[in-house]
Amino acid sequence: ETFTTTLPEFIRQLVIIFGGIAILLYTSPKLTLFMLAIVPVFVLLAVFFGRYIRKFSKEAQKRVAESNTVVEETLQGIYNVKAFANEFLEIARYRKETNDAAKIGMKSGKYRGAFSSFIVFGMFGAIVAVLWQGVNLVAAGDLKIGELFSFIIYSGFIGGSIGGFANVYASIQKAIGATEELMEILDEPTENLKEVQSHQKLEGFKGKVEFKDISFAYATRSDQQVLNKVSFTAHPGEQVALVGPSGAGKSTVVSLILRFYEPSSGSLLFDDQLAENYGLSEIRNQMAVVPQDVFLFGGTIRENISYGRPDASEEEIIEAAKQANAWEFIGSFKEGLDTVVGERGIQLSGGQRQRVAIARAVLKNPSILILDEATSALDSESERLVQDALDKLMLGRTSIVIAHRLATIRKADRIVVLDKGRVAETGTHDELLQNDKGLYHSLSELQFTH
Incomplete structure (x- = not known):
């Protein structure tokens, strides 16, 4: 899903954001620079929340894997489970692991929700600040009223993309956290193997x-x-x-x-x-x-x-x-x-x-x-x-x-x-x-x- 949906959506939002900023620069460079001054705040928020989202996602994957291990071990060792009358013990083990996974998932969801909320509130706050600065520029004669309305409309499009960007970014951080251990495995050195015929024998090999x-x-x-x-x-x-x-x-x-x-x-x-x-x-x-x-x-x-x-x-x-x-x-x-x-x-x-x-x-x-x-x-x-x-x-x-x-x-x-x-x-x-x-x-x- 990350590669088929999330990543294309991420790229689409980036194109809209940067394309919109280019149009805004053409409309009013001063007002655009004022708006861009707010961007570092969003970047810091993204880094802060992204770290926790990735951490909790990795932990959630680990918990889910442990719960699956309990099921696998129980099924493979069903003879011993029944012989020792430990069916309810295994049920309790599985319930504990799934509950732990659910708790981690809830924490991750809270951070994702908080991140999205901050982005949305920040976006509207930025629009209000831009509107206030735009009115000042109109009053000073540096900006026409029509250009201000155009700027606000373009900013709305960009704001919508930024709002969607928050969810997409959080999803990508979740995917990164979930695949960190997989990437560690893939980074392990591999054996130098080459395909040989199953009946192929080394010439003169005696077996010493x-x-x-x-x-x-x-x-x-x-x-x-x-x-x-x-x-x-x-x-x-x-x-x-x-x-x-x-x-x-x-x-x-x-x-x-x-x-x-x-x-x-x-x-x-x-x-x-x-x-x-x-x-x-x-x-x-x-x-x-x-x-x-x-x-x-x-x-x-x-x-x-x-x-x-x-x-x-x-x-x-x-x-x-x-x-x-x-x-x-x-x-x-x-x-x-x-x-x-x-x-x-x-x-x-x-x-x-x-x-x-x-x-x-x-x-x-x-x-x-x-x-x-x-x-x-x-x-x-x-x-x-x-x-x-x-x-x-x-x-x-x-x-x-x-x-x-x-x-x-x-x-x-x-x-x-x-x-x-x-x-x-x-x-x-x-x-x-x-x-x-x-x-x-x-x-x-x-x-x-x-």
Whole structure:
């Protein structure tokens, strides 16, 4: 609305005002200069009220966003809301947020109303002052009575535009306040991406991943090192597991491999080349991720599997589903691959969602595979099927596995134990168990003896 209605109206009012002033200057320069002497007062009022209108508009947008967040969280967490009988608590939360938004809106409206009122009263006051000065000029013989009437008529047109200008200006200030946060987001630096074909592979890329003394801290907590001089290597085709207590930095390592962030210091290398030497799109195109909490889009099973390679044929999709142990349950659906999974895959069970995610990764055929404890939340039968599919998927690929359950990584080629952002120890499962005082041994005892 700001661009389609308000801005054109703003320009129209400006044209009328400046055009009218030019005519007034031609009619009576002295009287026009007298009238223009009042303009700074209007400018000061516009600046004063505009600041508050913009401030309240920004705050109102924030309140509305918070009320929408309450609704979104309530709907997404409806199971917990009902289970804890907190329906009325959520109603109260939403009512509070909407009331706060309404109060801010009322404040903004009051300032807009006051601004418009001052402009209108000031406009009429200015016309009276101009009329008084015009009469004096007529009495002094510096202005003809006809010119005075013409001047008053032209001033009326300009005054009407100034009155409308106040509302338009207030609307623009409101729009500026409402879009300030959006503009801050748009001003954020963007990733240097370029489009690549989903099946395009880097020639000769083997999938070696190497961390060299990497340290990292998130921008919002720059004083807190998440990783501190972390070094390890995953050779092509190796399975490297990352273990450690919660908050040790395992997920951050994966985020750096995917290049969602850049290290604060140290070097990340792929196939002995600095990560910066590869384009973001082309290096990510060599990877696939199977997360713990699988996200499926609200389309069909076919669309979710082919997300790994959108140009894949139906035969390739079916083959990927078979390798992921997903074809059996897909075939049991009446619509098969065209079965709609619902928002975030809600129509499928946890094990089914995991196998669709694995099929997606199989179809992509990555050089580097990232697994985030993909079996931790599954029942025994689903875990068996998913683990079998993962074992097939990891063959011949560099695999980075975040592990919370040590039983799933006993066969890993190398285990990197992280603690407080540092590499505490590395080795195979058997090697690490021999260190009675090691962190891995302690974690193993906690899991296997309880």
